[in-house]
Amino acid sequence: MRALMGIVLLLLPNVLLAAERPANVVLIVSDDQGYHDLGSFGATDVRTPHLDRLAQQGTRLTSFYVAWNACTPSRAAFLTGRYPQRNGTYDMIRNDRVDDGYLYSPEEYAVSPEHILGMDEREVFLSNVLSDAGYACGCYGKWDGGQLKRFLPLQRGFDDFYGFCNTGIDYFTHERYGVPSMFAGNEPTTKDKGTYCTTLFRDHALKFIDQNYERPFFLYVPFNAPHSASNLDPEIRGSVQASPEYLAMYPEGKSRSEKRRRGYMAAVTEMDAAIGAIFERLDRYEISDNTLVIFFSDNGGSGTADNQPLQGRKSTMWEGGNRVPCLVRWPGQVPAGKTSDAFLTSLEVFPTACAATGTSLPSGVTLDGFDMLPVLQGKVDSPRKEMFWQRRDEVAVRLGDWKWIDSKKAKGLYYLPDDIGEENDLSEKHPDKVLTLKRRLTEWQQEMEAAEPRRPFRDF
């Protein structure tokens, strides 16, 4: 392993030569967090002191998009560096009865799609690439990529895993609509039932750092906070759970929506504290300077989340569905206290992590993003000129500063520099622009259609 690391060092780009060893990567993802729900993005009610410090120490990305407006395909996209339509995970891996309050029997659940389907076994994950380069890889939180053994993180390049693999759980019982859902490694576990899951993910992340701080590592922490809890109890369902200690930081609220916003804010603050503990541990081992940290939300805010000034939310094609708050820190490499409005997406995460660690991109794999470090360093303009979104029959395309949407909940042509809230539909005024964006979208759809057929949704 050491020998391999030596060889890798020789291949590192200039920026890394000063470092003692290849940079670590810490990728933190929150779940359904609103665009506005961090201090650094304008929140005055939600407290996020550790993420705010991250923003001060790094760069705040205000035009950062994910590739799908809900969790599963969004996650598959940044973990593979490929559009959902290319990597085969272009829909949610879940049952159609989850919103009915229907209680599955264990036997029914065992043969249901959310138990049986998973991200394509043939895909190359960022964890595969970094693991092959000698990195220790740990994943703690919401995997959301399939629950059968062949789909779990340990079969995807990770050395250690603690978390759950469906789209949501109860934060305390770790059940999804009554079905126990936590895994330790490849095995289901109920031993931590009752403990708040953010605490568990934090503790496993800290232990991973303790065990691996002397070697290069990739720590992936996809929190489920502040996603609403999966619970059959109507009092809990659709709300976000937090520990009493964090709930006590916020006024109780009178209306149902105020009470729900309170739980949401407390969950964000509790996650922020867990993130703070991870940063403290990096500081303790004096490896913060050699660690690239990327934080963003997997999709737009839902429930009582605040997405202002964006219109729409999770599951819509508005900016509020796909544009998310993002923070990047790498002392000495990424400017501190800066804001970048560069057009960037989560598809850039994979190539960026490869560049930062001096790891070769996987051969024979078409990636849809690029290393965004030169953009953050102000060396080049963002190479990203376009982005496409498709969810079943809903589509959106951003081409330069223009965005065109065609879906049931959202429609129209918008010029984002003047209208980030997408309030002025310019499609009648600029029919040629609509045509241009539609044509480019069609070309992209044809490219995706011609891509190698992929699991689990493609007919092959």
Added chain:
Amino acid sequence: MRALMGIVLLLLPNVLLAAERPANVVLIVSDDQGYHDLGSFGATDVRTPHLDRLAQQGTRLTSFYVAWNACTPSRAAFLTGRYPQRNGTYDMIRNDRVDDGYLYSPEEYAVSPEHILGMDEREVFLSNVLSDAGYACGCYGKWDGGQLKRFLPLQRGFDDFYGFCNTGIDYFTHERYGVPSMFAGNEPTTKDKGTYCTTLFRDHALKFIDQNYERPFFLYVPFNAPHSASNLDPEIRGSVQASPEYLAMYPEGKSRSEKRRRGYMAAVTEMDAAIGAIFERLDRYEISDNTLVIFFSDNGGSGTADNQPLQGRKSTMWEGGNRVPCLVRWPGQVPAGKTSDAFLTSLEVFPTACAATGTSLPSGVTLDGFDMLPVLQGKVDSPRKEMFWQRRDEVAVRLGDWKWIDSKKAKGLYYLPDDIGEENDLSEKHPDKVLTLKRRLTEWQQEMEAAEPRRPFRDF
């Protein structure tokens, strides 16, 4: 091919040496047909003249069982010659909302389990073995083994396919709850919409014989008759559809159940006529004498089917769920006009077809049945001494003449020679017998558990 056939001929068992060439195999399966619903099994109301003639020309099996009490795993079992628990298809491949009257959108259906799951790609099908031996293989009717391309008959050894791949359709529109479901080869087709499906399966089977009568062939015709129609219309749902011509053969009936029984009987008679047309075509080419024909129902009768003298029906562990009418004809090889009460199952079909065609059994594959020809020929007693059934947490075991059931709908110990209707529970009188059967069942379950993990339901 001819050269290969010559070699195969040299390897044929004695019984076949007289034949000009290896025997053809015609496997006809009806869907949810009652144990009593053939003239040769006692029906006086349903007309089945062609199947009755088959019974006169061949042997009638009265203790013949399938391996699961509903369609999908039953079919996977006889096509692979293996218990459902061994071949991996040990539950229905269908959605959980089919009985809700819920209308799936095309997008929802596309990512639902009945669209995505299928029989294990690693299994060896009877069609694979016969195709490898140079047989032309055609499948016309209900495939029920998965709808994605990799699961379709053409990828399983068949040269030609026309039919549907889910558990049921509307007989005329060929839709499943509104979703078009017919395939020609690997491609979905709606070109025959409006034509009664038994007619279509018949015509494709006849065309297959026309094209292949000069070479050895395997013709598999799994009719969907008399399964109830998959339709959202409550007037049609839960009933069996037939053509006006065949409906006109039966009195209209007054009660809802009489009307439904009429549709069921008409569908059986229409299927019987289609089977008659297939037999007539074999006669026309003078190949009936060189053709092994096996007919049985995929599981016990449901709806208005008549299972007397058996208790219970489809989806129960009673005899009415798993014991089905079976007829075998092979002039000169299988006695004509005979009835056999030998303990036999659909797991015997695969090895029997291999023996009849002089084809080697697949190497490295554990089969759960045996060649039943010597039993039918009266040369040996049936080697089958036991059979096990498991559907989720429901179990049954037959050991010799005893049967023990443990499920919600059925329970108890029965001595079948005296009590084919399973009316006298002897479990209190013979606790030791119960223990013996339970112990053997447990051993079987352990064997299945230790079998190689298989798709699509096993966690691997």
